[in-house]
Amino acid sequence: MAISQVAIPEVAGTKSAQASAPHAVLGRKTAKKKRVIGIGGWILRIGLTVLFLFPILFMFVSSLKPDQQIFGDLSSIAAFLPIGNISMDNYAAVFDRVPAARFLVNSIGISAITVVAGILVNSLAAFALSRMRVRGKTVILTLIIATLIVPFETLALPLVWWVNQLPSFELTEFGFLFTKGWIDTYQVQIIPFIANAFSIYLFHQYFESIPKELDEAARMDGAGWFRIYRQVVMPLSGPAIATVAILTFLPAWNSYLWPLMVVQTEELRPVMVGVQYFFQLNVSWGEVMAYSTLITLPVVALFIAFQRSFVNSIASSGVKG
Amino acid sequence: MTSTIERPPAAPAAGGPARPRRPKRDRTSKTENVAGLAMLAPAVLLLALFIFVPAILAFGLAFTNARLISPYPAVFVGLDNFVRLFADAAFFRALLNVGYFAVVVVPLQAGLALVMAILVNKQVRGTTFFRTVYFLPVVTSMVVVSLLWLFMYRQDGLINVIIERVTMGMVTGPDWLNDTSTSMPAIILMSVWQGVGFHMIIWLSGLQTIPADLYEAADLDGVTAWQRFRYITWPGLSATRSLILVTITIQALSLFTQISVMTQGGPLNSTTTVVYEAVRSGFAQQETGYASAISLVFFVIVLLISVVQRFLSREKA
Structure with a gap:
């Protein structure tokens, strides 16, 4: 259920711009809540992007490096960056x-x-x-x-x-x-x-x-x-x-x-x-x-x-x- | 005969009014019938040859000792294959594993996919980008995804290094795929990662069928976000929901590629599956009869599940 609770506000947010006028009565609290939810949505979006993109990036970047360097780079952000000893040797x-x-x-x-x-x-x-x-x-x-x-x-x-x-x-x-x-x-x-x-x-x-x-x-x-x-x-x-x-x-x-x-x-x-x-x-x-x-x-x-x-x-x- | 059947409005009013046009229609429909059959022939022939025949064969061969390559013709052996099957510990382990996989993957993947669908359904900057990225694993073949995760799951692989860094060295990750307690969860995690984008798109097409004015009306009534989800979005997705459940369940039961590439069913059969067992006996050991028996049991399970799920979703709707 936690999943859906994170999810719904996003639909709610869709119309927040037009809806804010009739909602003025509901006060500042809802508006603030909506902003928090909006930020939560962005954190989720970016988190998911990292989750789906980075393994694929890792695959591509590793294909350009010799084995020794792949393992050496694992513990830093270099694992996802084409830096160091880059070549097409693996492809050959x-x-x-x-x-x-x-x-x-x-x-x-x-x-x-x-x-x-x-x-x-x-x-x-x-x-x-x-x-x-x-x-x-x-x-x-x-x-x-x-x-x-x-x-x-x-x-x-x-x-x-x-x-x-x-x-x-x-x-x-x-x-x-x-x-x-x-x-x-x-x-x-x-x-x-x-x-x-x-x-x-x-x-x-x-x-x-x-x-x-x-x-x-x-x-x-x-x-x-x-x-x-x-x-x-x-x-x-x-x-x-x-x-x-x-x-x-x-x-x-x-x-x-x-x-x-x-x-x-x-x-x-x-x-x-x-x-x-x-x-x-x-x-x-x-x-x-x-x-x-x-x-x-x-x-x-x-x-x-x-x-x-x-x-x-x-x-x-x-x-x- | 055929032409009247194919035209529902005209058919019930048999005789009378349809008569005068009849001769003309018969003349045209004869060539039409032949031309139509000719156009249907390739597809029907191929489907018969590669779907209907193997389906019937699955029934037939399951009661024989047929081997893939054998100088002797297959002999009828009655229920021998099934007797052997139900005494086979590996087969039961496979059923159990597949059940475990399905029970975890179905809610996890369907739920995550729904969250993602709702996120990308919202028109914000970069929606197309996010949708593309979430969908990327789906167009990547399962074989490639399995290789990639095989690499990341190593004891000294990327995932364990990240776990160690994040916990400041307090937690040492397990040897994911070589430990009977983590092998299946590891396969599950990876399978959800690969498949969730597919179901996100299906949820998304469901979301887009919900009329926007329902949300507008709800906005005027000042409902909460939860009510909006509970009373508009969720009921609006009922058809999509049963479809997603059926497709994820069947996909989960058919688990094979990940197992073949990553674990070969091990360690100690902790990741073996029904399809993997069928391939092991039918291909590696060439026992087509026994493999057909496994396939038949598998088919009956799939059939039961889609019937039950269809029935349940009909009750609710």
Whole structure:
């Protein structure tokens, strides 16, 4: 309860400026109380900023220092400042220890394909469910929504067994060669994550808000369904596309449990699985922090650039309930 | 048939008025039906292949001795896996740990997230900055966050150095992750740090649905800040609240990455979890049948919790 008591006054403070006139009757005591609360809010804001920012700052700063200096700096503010023996040596060492470039390329490729294919496949399905008369549509939509309550972790183990049974083929010099099992491939890291019930749901919600008169007008002009999808509905769905892109990209980039189980070949691994390399033999924390910074940077850069979309996409995952 | 079902207003008035337009609609709807199914096909096929099939497999495999890679076909073994599961001390420890984690994390993370949402909902200078900073750990992958905290939690790491400095050397911090009494609290603290920004945003979108004129009316009545929270903000968040509880609980039960990176379930199983045990048996030991049994129990728990929480929040509303 202490938590809420700290919290409420902040809402109260919102209107303190306009409200002060009618409140004059209530006297000086309330005004003083409000000022104290306002100061409390700022202390809290800044305290939380330190709490969330400093560990990340520490990671970045440590990635620039040799191990000895990281530990030497711990007891002073220098732990958070890029001073002293600063260099990119840890980054160079990371590329020696781990095929980091390969991992980055893999992760970029896997995420990009998953995002693009996800947008296409899920929006097409949502379009059909929202705009067209299809046999059994209600049942399909209900089944799709029902899968939302299943966490991926409960399916992961049976899924490993299942993808190991699926037929696969590779292109050899003798033509197509059929093999059994998707273990140790790129496709096993991409295809199971393309269709997503929540993405379909989000697109469906958004498409419902686009007036149907628009496609009727397009139909009058002789446009086919695919053309309405491509030239009428999708161009109007920027925010939904951004949301789905972000909600697909984050888990694809951060994926760890799945590739840990289904990818053994080094050349096919994504970035997150690469962390294992740092705990064989002696651990160099400077290098660990450098690798961590390296695989976080792309996401943070995207986040800073598309902040509003990120926040909106997380907020929209709140409608799930 | 389909076209009439899909149009609720027209359907009940069967026959009569709908008749004249029928032939025309049937002609268009045949191609429409085919085109629509074609557009649905990729998504439906993929969902069937990678969600429905594994879900059914989880049920099937749990009653067999299937192994991940085996020259022999799986054999039906009845309830053997479940008998073994309920005699498995590590599994019970995992259930207990996950329960402990959820019971602490759910109120802690939901409460802190609400405080933060209220703080950044207020239009003051730098609101965007604060919101961005609080959200930063969320876009940082759990693997990276785990590595970072693994480093900070060392006996001679940043956290213990700070504890020592702040208490003037009077308190020596524990070896967080290697001590059975502090390992789980350490994981909890770090998980809340990473996840709280996510739920702040969800609370925030809930706060923004509460009409501003309710607060204005309350201001005119001169209510206290507590009353304002108690009678406007809190009831206005009822839908968001149940959603947040469900998502944090399920997220807590699915605990895996932190454990895998930081403790591997140790020391002495003090941080092992249900998903970690499933991966240990299903992947490391390749016992798919046994792992499916664990997954099935896990799924039933998740299902029960979301049903119970939905029921409770409906009662209140």
